[in-house]
Amino acid sequence: MELSTIDQAAFIYYHFLAIFGFPANFLTIVLLSRGGCGLSKGITLYLVGMTTTDLLVIIFNVIIYYLLCYYFPFSPLDYTSIYSINEVINYMLIDCSVWLTVAFTVDRFVLICCQELREKYCREKTAAVVLVTVCVVSFFKNIPLYFAYEPVSIINNVEWGAHFKPTYFTLPGWVTYDWLSTVLNPLLPYFLIIFLNALTVSHILMANRTRLALHGQHNSKNSDDPEMKSRRKSIILLFSISGTFIVLWMPYVVFFLISRITGSLYDPDQYSDPLHIADYIGDMFQLLSSCTNTCVYALAQTKFREKLRNAIMYPILAIIRSAK
Numbered sequence: 001m002e003l004s005t006i007d008q009a010a011f012i013y014y015h016f017l018a019i020f021g022f023p024a025n026f027l028t029i030v031l032l033s034r035g036g037c038g039l040s041k042g043i044t045l046y047l048v049g050m051t052t053t054d055l056l057v058i059i060f061n062v063i064i065y066y067l068l069c070y071y072f073p074f075s076p077l078d079y080t081s082i083y084s085i086n087e088v089i090n091y092m093l094i095d096c097s098v099w100l101t102v103a104f105t106v107d108r109f110v111l112i113c114c115q116e117l118r119e120k121y122c123r124e125k126t127a128a129v130v131l132v133t134v135c136v137v138s139f140f141k142n143i144p145l146y147f148a149y150e151p152v153s154i155i156n157n158v159e160w161g162a163h164f165k166p167t168y169f170t171l172p173g174w175v176t177y178d179w180l181s182t183v184l185n186p187l188l189p190y191f192l193i194i195f196l197n198a199l200t201v202s203h204i205l206m207a208n209r210t211r212l213a214l215h216g217q218h219n220s221k222n223s224d225d226p227e228m229k230s231r232r233k234s235i236i237l238l239f240s241i242s243g244t245f246i247v248l249w250m251p252y253v254v255f256f257l258i259s260r261i262t263g264s265l266y267d268p269d270q271y272s273d274p275l276h277i278a279d280y281i282g283d284m285f286q287l288l289s290s291c292t293n294t295c296v297y298a299l300a301q302t303k304f305r306e307k308l309r310n311a312i313m314y315p316i317l318a319i320i321r322s323a324k
Contacts, residue, residue: 021291025055041124054290080151080159095138108238248289252282
C-alpha cells in the first residue's frame with residue numbers, strides 16, 4: 001500500500017506510540033495499583049483510571065485502528081459493523097480520557113481552593129463514583145455513532161469500510177448531536193481545565209501572600225511550612241498532568257476551531273494541503289497525550305520514580321544474577 005509522506009511519518013509515529021505507550025501505561029497501572037507512591041487512595045484511583053483509559057486508547061485507536069488495519073487489509077477489522085464498533089469505542093475512550101482529566105483537575109481544585117468542601121469531596125468513594133459515571137455517560141453518549149456510519153463498498157454481499165452517512169451532516173437530529181458532541185469534547189473540557197487552573201493559581205498566590213504576611217516571612221524560610229509542602233506537591237502533580245494535556249491538545253483544538261468557524265474543508269487526496277497536515281498533526285499530538293502520564297508521574301513524584309526505577313532494574317539484575 002503506497003503511503004504519502006505525511007502518512008509515512010504518521011505510520012512511523014504510531015509505531016513509536018504503540019511500542020512505548022503500551023508497556024509504559026501498563027507498568028504505571030501496576031505500580032499505582034500496588035500503592036506506596038505517597039498518594040491518597042482517591043487520587044490514586046483517578047490516576048489509575050486515567051492511565052487505564054490511556055492504555056485502551058493505545059490498544060484500540062493506535063494498534064487496532066491504525067496499525068493492524070494497515071498490516072491486514074480486507075480483514076474482518078474492515079467489515080462495516082466491526083469498523084463502526086471500533087469507531088464508537090475510540091470516541092468513547094477519548095471522551096473517558098479527557099473527562100477523567102477534568103475530574104482530576106476538579107478534585108485538585110477542591111483540595112487546594114475549597115477547604116470546607118474538600119473533606120467531603122476528596123475521598124476514594126467520590127473518586128469511584130466519578131470514574132463510573134464518566135465511563136457510563138461516555139458509553140451511552142457514543143452509542144448513536146454506530147448508526148451514523150454506512151459501508152464504503154459492498155463486495156459479494158459483504159459490507160466493507162465505514163464513513164458517515166450524508167444525512168449525518170444534514171438531518172437536524174444528527175447535526176444537533178454532532179454539535180453537542182463537539183461541545184462536550186474537546187471544547188468544554190479543554191477550557192474548563194484552563195479555567196480551573198487559572199482559579200487555582202490565583203488562589204495559591206493569594207494564600208501564599210497571606211501566609212507570608214502572617215508568619216512575617218518575605219523570603220524562602222516558608223520552605224519548612226508543612227502546609228506549603230503539601231500544597232506544593234499537589235500543585236506539581238496538577239500542573240504536570242493538566243498542563244501536558246493543554247499543550248498536547250492545543251493543535252487539535254486550534255485546528256478544530258478554525259475548521260468549524262471558517263467552514264474550511266480539505267481534499268483527503270491533497271496531502272500537501274496545510275489543513276490536511278494540520279489535521280494529522282492534531283491527531284498525532286492528541287494521541288501522544290495517552291503516552292505521557294508515566295513521564296509526568298516520574299518527574300512529579302519521587303516515590304513513583306523510585307518504584308519505576310526498581311521495576312525496570314529488577315529483570316536486568318535478575319538476568320545478571322542468573323548469568324553469574
